[in-house]
Amino acid sequence: MxxxxxxxxxxxxxxxxxxxxxxxxxxxxxxxxxxxxxxxFTVNKASSYSEQKRTDHYGQLVPVDGKQMNVFIEGQGKETIVLLPGYGTAAPALDFKPLISELSPYYKVVVVEPFGYGLSDQTGKERTTANIVSEIHEALQSLHIDRYILMAHSISGLYSLDYVNQYSNEVSAYIGLDSSVPALREQRITSSDTKPVKWFRDLGFARVQLKLSPDAYEGLPYDEHTLDQINILMRKNMYNPTQLNEAVSMYANYDAAEQQSFPANLPVLFFLQENHPVTDQWVPEHEKQIEDSLQGEIILLDADHYLYRSHSAEISEKIRGFTDQNTNRAL
Structure with missing residues (x-):
């Protein structure tokens, strides 16, 4: 019709x-x-400007590769412990505070904040293990620190494999805090994967993400001022270009570490979470790392990946026993 x-x-x-x-x-x-x-975007810019003026400048800046790297030192002990952070830790010297407080009565504790972390500068240099290790060593050399126990959390454990082999005459022992192992690698990330993340950060949405995320420090032994400073540096450093480059470099860094092992005569102590949420190979793979060590030990803790935040007193006590044993053997 x-x-x-x-x-x-x-x-x-x-x-x-x-x-x-x-x-x-x-x-x-x-x-x-x-x-x-x-x-x-506007709120993020205004807040970042305000927070920059409220930031405490802890530690000391030392020259490294033409830039400034922040190093925090506390304690007067005869032995020195050099602490290295896990990937993405916004303010290492503040994040390690409970552990530093437990260790500093007995040791000189040195926290190195690599480029892109804490109060250190950023860098355009590729975040290969070789570059990261060289920069950390240069910072310690600037401070005339040439004999120490190396202690590393998470991904810094991977870098430490290279470090203890390069500078075996300086490192007296190694302590891993739920440290990464070459066999259990992270997912490959490419530079194209990080482009949306850069936009996300530059537009200010990283601040929104942090606001909506659970508080990782709730119930832990941090005072309000320290938490305020950690949060400021989280917003400053989250997804910065240096850390994104480190994420892109991570897969190749795992590859390089597969050919490395701890020197047999180097004392090694691991603190590990007893029940890893993703893999049942966490403890066995660490056991493989020390199977040829003359002095290797693993201590399992009922904790999460950031075990030094919640078990700092227990970790400190075990470290004192470990180093005392080391000293006695050396004598």
Whole structure:
């Protein structure tokens, strides 16, 4: 049946009105999204400027490769412990505070904040193990620290394999804090994977993410001022270009570490979470790392990956026993 001309015109007019309404809704939605992005960007910029003025400048800056690396030192003990952080730790010297407090009455504790961490500068140099190790060593040399126990959390355990072999005349022992092992590698990340993350950060959404995330420090022995400073540095350092480059370099760094092992005569002590949430090979792979060691030990803790935050007193006590034993053997 042929539709009357008037009805066809009316239908076209109705369709146009519907299309017009839909386009207005889409335009309004786009405007709201752009407005939301603009607000997030502006708030982030203003907050970052305010937080920069509230940041405490702990530690000391030392020259490394033409830039400044922050190093925090506490304690006057005869033996020195050099502490290295896990990947993405915003403020290592503050994050390690419970452990530093337990160790500093007995040791000189040195926390190195690699480039892109804490108060250290960023760098455009590739985050290969070789570069990271060289920079950390240069920082210690600047401070005339040339004999020490190397203690590393998470990914720094991977870098430490290279470090203890290169500078075996300086490192007297190695302590791993749930440290990474070459056989259990991270997922490969490419530079193209990090581009959306850079946009996410630059627009200010990393701040929103932190605001919506659970508090990782809730119930732990940190005072309010320290937590405030940690949060400031989280917002400053999260997804910065240096750390993103480290993430891209990580797969190749795992590859390089597969050919390395701890020197047999180097005392090695691991503190590990007893029940890893992802793999049942966590403890066995660490056992393999010390199977040829003349003095190797593993201590299992009922804790998560950041075990030094919750078990600092127990870790400190075990370290004192370990180093005392070491000293006696050396005598």
């Amino acid at each position: 042929i539709q009357p001309a008037g009805a066809a015109v009316q239908n076209r007019s109705t369709a146009k009105k519907v299309l017009h309404i839909v386009l207005k809704i889409i335009a309004a939605f786009i405007i709201l999204v752009l407005l939301f992005i603009a607000v997030v």
